[in-house]
Amino acid sequence: MSKELTPRNENYSQWYQDLVLKADLAENSAVRGCMVIKPYGYAIWEKMQAQLDTMFKETGHVNAYFPLFIPKSFFSKEADHVEGFAKECAVVTHYRLKKNPDGKGVVVDPDAKLEEELIIRPTSETIIWNTYRNWIQSYRDLPILINQWANVVRWEMRTRLFLRTAEFLWQEGHTAHATKAEAVEETRKMINVYAEFAEDYMAMPVIKGAKTENERFAGAIETYSIEALMQDGKALQSGTSHFLGQNFAKAFDVKFTNKNGAEDYVWATSWGVSTRLMGALIMAHSDDNGLVLPPKLAPFQVVIVPIYKKAGQLAAISEKVGEITAKLKARGISVKYDDKDTKKPGWKFAEYELKGVPVRLAIGPRDLENGTVEVARRDTLKKEVVGVANIDEFIAGLLDEIQENIYKKALDFRAGMITKVDTYQDFKDILSNKGGFILAHWDGSSETELKIKEETKATIRCLPLEYEEEKGVCIYSGKPSKRRVLFALSY
Amino acid sequence: MSKELTPRNENYSQWYQDLVLKADLAENSAVRGCMVIKPYGYAIWEKMQAQLDTMFKETGHVNAYFPLFIPKSFFSKEADHVEGFAKECAVVTHYRLKKNPDGKGVVVDPDAKLEEELIIRPTSETIIWNTYRNWIQSYRDLPILINQWANVVRWEMRTRLFLRTAEFLWQEGHTAHATKAEAVEETRKMINVYAEFAEDYMAMPVIKGAKTENERFAGAIETYSIEALMQDGKALQSGTSHFLGQNFAKAFDVKFTNKNGAEDYVWATSWGVSTRLMGALIMAHSDDNGLVLPPKLAPFQVVIVPIYKKAGQLAAISEKVGEITAKLKARGISVKYDDKDTKKPGWKFAEYELKGVPVRLAIGPRDLENGTVEVARRDTLKKEVVGVANIDEFIAGLLDEIQENIYKKALDFRAGMITKVDTYQDFKDILSNKGGFILAHWDGSSETELKIKEETKATIRCLPLEYEEEKGVCIYSGKPSKRRVLFALSY
Numbered sequence: 001m002s003k004e005l006t007p008r009n010e011n012y013s014q015w016y017q018d019l020v021l022k023a024d025l026a027e028n029s030a031v032r033g034c035m036v037i038k039p040y041g042y043a044i045w046e047k048m049q050a051q052l053d054t055m056f057k058e059t060g061h062v063n064a065y066f067p068l069f070i071p072k073s074f075f076s077k078e079a080d081h082v083e084g085f086a087k088e089c090a091v092v093t094h095y096r097l098k099k100n101p102d103g104k105g106v107v108v109d110p111d112a113k114l115e116e117e118l119i120i121r122p123t124s125e126t127i128i129w130n131t132y133r134n135w136i137q138s139y140r141d142l143p144i145l146i147n148q149w150a151n152v153v154r155w156e157m158r159t160r161l162f163l164r165t166a167e168f169l170w171q172e173g174h175t176a177h178a179t180k181a182e183a184v185e186e187t188r189k190m191i192n193v194y195a196e197f198a199e200d201y202m203a204m205p206v207i208k209g210a211k212t213e214n215e216r217f218a219g220a221i222e223t224y225s226i227e228a229l230m231q232d233g234k235a236l237q238s239g240t241s242h243f244l245g246q247n248f249a250k251a252f253d254v255k256f257t258n259k260n261g262a263e264d265y266v267w268a269t270s271w272g273v274s275t276r277l278m279g280a281l282i283m284a285h286s287d288d289n290g291l292v293l294p295p296k297l298a299p300f301q302v303v304i305v306p307i308y309k310k311a312g313q314l315a316a317i318s319e320k321v322g323e324i325t326a327k328l329k330a331r332g333i334s335v336k337y338d339d340k341d342t343k344k345p346g347w348k349f350a351e352y353e354l355k356g357v358p359v360r361l362a363i364g365p366r367d368l369e370n371g372t373v374e375v376a377r378r379d380t381l382k383k384e385v386v387g388v389a390n391i392d393e394f395i396a397g398l399l400d401e402i403q404e405n406i407y408k409k410a411l412d413f414r415a416g417m418i419t420k421v422d423t424y425q426d427f428k429d430i431l432s433n434k435g436g437f438i439l440a441h442w443d444g445s446s447e448t449e450l451k452i453k454e455e456t457k458a459t460i461r462c463l464p465l466e467y468e469e470e471k472g473v474c475i476y477s478g479k480p481s482k483r484r485v486l487f488a489l490s491y
Numbered sequence: 492m493s494k495e496l497t498p499r500n501e502n503y504s505q506w507y508q509d510l511v512l513k514a515d516l517a518e519n520s521a522v523r524g525c526m527v528i529k530p531y532g533y534a535i536w537e538k539m540q541a542q543l544d545t546m547f548k549e550t551g552h553v554n555a556y557f558p559l560f561i562p563k564s565f566f567s568k569e570a571d572h573v574e575g576f577a578k579e580c581a582v583v584t585h586y587r588l589k590k591n592p593d594g595k596g597v598v599v600d601p602d603a604k605l606e607e608e609l610i611i612r613p614t615s616e617t618i619i620w621n622t623y624r625n626w627i628q629s630y631r632d633l634p635i636l637i638n639q640w641a642n643v644v645r646w647e648m649r650t651r652l653f654l655r656t657a658e659f660l661w662q663e664g665h666t667a668h669a670t671k672a673e674a675v676e677e678t679r680k681m682i683n684v685y686a687e688f689a690e691d692y693m694a695m696p697v698i699k700g701a702k703t704e705n706e707r708f709a710g711a712i713e714t715y716s717i718e719a720l721m722q723d724g725k726a727l728q729s730g731t732s733h734f735l736g737q738n739f740a741k742a743f744d745v746k747f748t749n750k751n752g753a754e755d756y757v758w759a760t761s762w763g764v765s766t767r768l769m770g771a772l773i774m775a776h777s778d779d780n781g782l783v784l785p786p787k788l789a790p791f792q793v794v795i796v797p798i799y800k801k802a803g804q805l806a807a808i809s810e811k812v813g814e815i816t817a818k819l820k821a822r823g824i825s826v827k828y829d830d831k832d833t834k835k836p837g838w839k840f841a842e843y844e845l846k847g848v849p850v851r852l853a854i855g856p857r858d859l860e861n862g863t864v865e866v867a868r869r870d871t872l873k874k875e876v877v878g879v880a881n882i883d884e885f886i887a888g889l890l891d892e893i894q895e896n897i898y899k900k901a902l903d904f905r906a907g908m909i910t911k912v913d914t915y916q917d918f919k920d921i922l923s924n925k926g927g928f929i930l931a932h933w934d935g936s937s938e939t940e941l942k943i944k945e946e947t948k949a950t951i952r953c954l955p956l957e958y959e960e961e962k963g964v965c966i967y968s969g970k971p972s973k974r975r976v977l978f979a980l981s982y
Contacts, residue, residue, distance in 0.1 A: 064527070
């Protein structure tokens with residue numbers, strides 16, 4: 001397969017697809033809508049998981065595991081929830097196969113029909129709150145601060161690798177609290193954790209905000225999200241945190257005795273990010289040459305390629321590389337030495353550019369003589385020759401610089417792609433000609449929101465948590481408005 | 492719920508069940524046969540995962556992720572495989588629910604029937620080898636050394652927490668090789684990794700061996716297992732590694748061009764351990780007071796309990812505990828300080844004994860005066876008063892000692908529970924009166940093996956890899972035999 005990617009400005013969507021496949025991140029499987037996450041893609045996901053898991057634990061959470069299956073009857077208990085998920089549920093109806101009596105292969109054994117069908121979890125609020133009922137009697141049992149790393153299934157009709165797949169990997173936090181205030185605080189705390197992760201690790205600026213009623217999680221009182229901007233000017237919702245009020249406690253009869261001895265329903269939150277973050281990461285920074293990975297999430301941060309003509313030269317180079325590698329590893333920098341002799345340096349350079357390795361070192365016989373090494377950075381594609389003596393210090397600084405630079409580049413891009421508009425005509429013009437985030441006044445009604453969506457496909461991404469009060473009129477209805485909200489086309 | 496466990500000698504099985512529930516490790520869920528792994532249990536599993544994952548990576552493996560679903564037709568492609576798993580498959584037949592037209596709740600939408608049913612993976616050989624077909628053309632694409640951490644479902648009729656559940660968590664390695672020798676070597680390498688993990692981390696001695704044809708994995712040419720002995724004298728298969736030959740390559744048409752330019756089918760292995768290891772860990776060491784955890788897998792290795800009468804004393808104790816904790820953490824020792832004032836020290840002592848925390852420190856006003864701390868170890872239940880000055884060094888040494896002691900205790904127990912027998916009568920006597928592993932001669936036939944199983948319930952656990960050639964006669968048939976094999980009743 002050619003390493004060439006379709007250029008972004010020719011066909012952005014094809015560029016993304018090419019990149020995911022050619023950088024060996026993921027591919028479609030034989031099962032409709034389900035992907036195979038390949039080792040290089042999974043290594044990035046593992047880096048994300050490790051950091052998120054650390055951040056969850058630092059904020060007092062513990063991990064647990066709940067069943068993959070949800071009895072169908074649980075699903076109907078919270079009215080909005082079932083409404084939101086019923087149309088995309090994979091359903092287990094039987095528990096046995098048998099030999100096909102008419103010939104080859106196997107058939108579902110009709111005698112092994114389940115009394116009650118089981119839903120593959122699309123999210124776990126129902127099975128978890130049914131469990132919490134037995135864990136909570138008194139305020140002393142609260143809060144419960146649990147996270148789960150799991151696979152979930154939502155039978156999406158149109159799927160795209162990482163961005164929307166029938167099965168995906170995610171984490172889902174499910175917390176239980178004695179007071180509304182505490183649950184609201186948890187909801188906000190976790191959207192902040194997600195924003196911090198997106199910005200400090202993915203190098204991807206995000207806007208935190210509240211979703212409108214239409215866009216809320218099915219069963220939530222309030223949904224916060226982080227919204228990132230992709231290079232094609234579309235928004236990508238990258239994480240959500242939901243204040244669920246007492247909805248699930250009421251649906252599953254989860255009561256507790258509070259400090260005053262009175263009985264009350266428990267307050268809930270849930271929050272999640274998924275392998276969709278991989279899609280965000282890929283699209284946020286990469287270019288027509290391939291992936292650009294922030295050093296903090298790169299499976300290996302440095303690749304070293306030996307440049308030599310005679311086999312005898314390789315031994316001396318490898319010895320020097322051994323020294324360099326040891327020094328880099330001592331600083332916690334991950335390194336791959338690619339001394340495979342079946343590929344030429346030029347092929348390797350292209351390969352590691354495609355895979356987004358932040359720093360590439362090339363070292364040849366002349367470098368050995370001069371005590372130098374060639375350093376190439378992936379983000380700017382610039383090369384320089386550097387003395388080998390303090391290479392570890394140099395690379396450590398360079399990795400920090402790359403991490404910052406990638407973030408700054410994405411931030412600058414976004415800054416140029418947030419437009420304030422005051423008329424519906426301008427709104428439509430910006431959407432067609434520029435894209436990006438649009439800050440505009442809205443009258444607060446679902447009706448207006450849906451009309452705008454119908455006419456332009458743009459949605460209200462969120463009501464940003466940071467905003468200025470400003471009197472204006474709704475771009476669609478002309479009714480008065482107190483603040484601007486964030487519109488965009490989205491993934 | 493009372494903290495008291497049913498004593499082992501009264502009802503071992505009830506003791507296990509009590510312990511899993513009361514130590515907050517896991518519980519049954521609302522879904523038949525599926526468990527909820529609670530935070531304390533999951534924390535132990537995370538420790539296991541982290542160590543195994545490190546060992547897999549050190550032996551050259553990488554992680555990836557394949558779909559939860561397997562098309563039904565894939566399943567039939569390897570004849571033995573489908574035979575082995577067809578009877579316990581959860582089957583997805585529909586992908587949508589809709590409102591019940593007759594009233595409340597939801598029903599499966601009959602219009603959303605899948606063309607081909609999907610099986611929830613009971614193991615992933617079929618979906619993975621179908622994928623490998625596209626990844627492998629030449630010997631240069633080999634070996635593929637992939638592991639997957641995942642949930643799997645086997646619709647077991649009789650389930651027990653951790654030991655046998657319909658859904659369980661596991662890892663499954665799936666490797667592809669250019670030669671038979673390399674695949675056989677991989678199969679052996681991984682059973683050695685499992686044995687090393689069981690002995691060095693779980694402190695659980697195991698016997699490595701080959702399974703008989705009857706007990707092999709469905710589709711394998713050779714299955715190696717590690718067999719551990721539980722305190723009730725029953726064996727527990729704790730991990731398996733399979734040499735699959737070219738069976739799956741043939742079933743899924745996975746060919747490659749070898750170094751000589753000839754086409755051949757690819758050689759395969761697979762290997763796995765699951766949350767069943769949790770059951771093994773619990774049963775291997777624990778006693779009538781609760782869990783006994785090896786320090787290397789304990790969620791926290793040290794718990795500190797303050798002993799005080801007046802609130803004013805707590806501040807001074809907590810200050811000293813802060814110093815101790817800092818010193819312990821600097822050595823990589825995990826510590827929990829339980830200064831909750833809602834529970835008395837006696838309650839806490841019982842609680843942490845139940846939870847198997849390896850070392851408990853108690854510290855009161857007199858200890859502050861004397862510069863001492865009371866140290867209690869969970870394995871022997873012995874206490875001593877120790878100077879606080881070098882407490883970190885002392886505890887570090889103690890944790891090593893406990894890890895060793897637990898292993899040695901299990902090893903001594905097992906040594907006394909391996910019996911050589913030469914007659915069928917002795918075999919049956921030992922089985923009824925003593926249990927444990929029995930080394931006996933066997934004629935090598937499936938018929939004999941099945942007869943013995945039918946009459947005594949004992950199975951051949953394995954043909955140990957380490958054995959002495961020794962002429963004898965089969966205890967059942969009297970036919971000649973060259974070696975003893977390992978029998979036991981098992982989980």
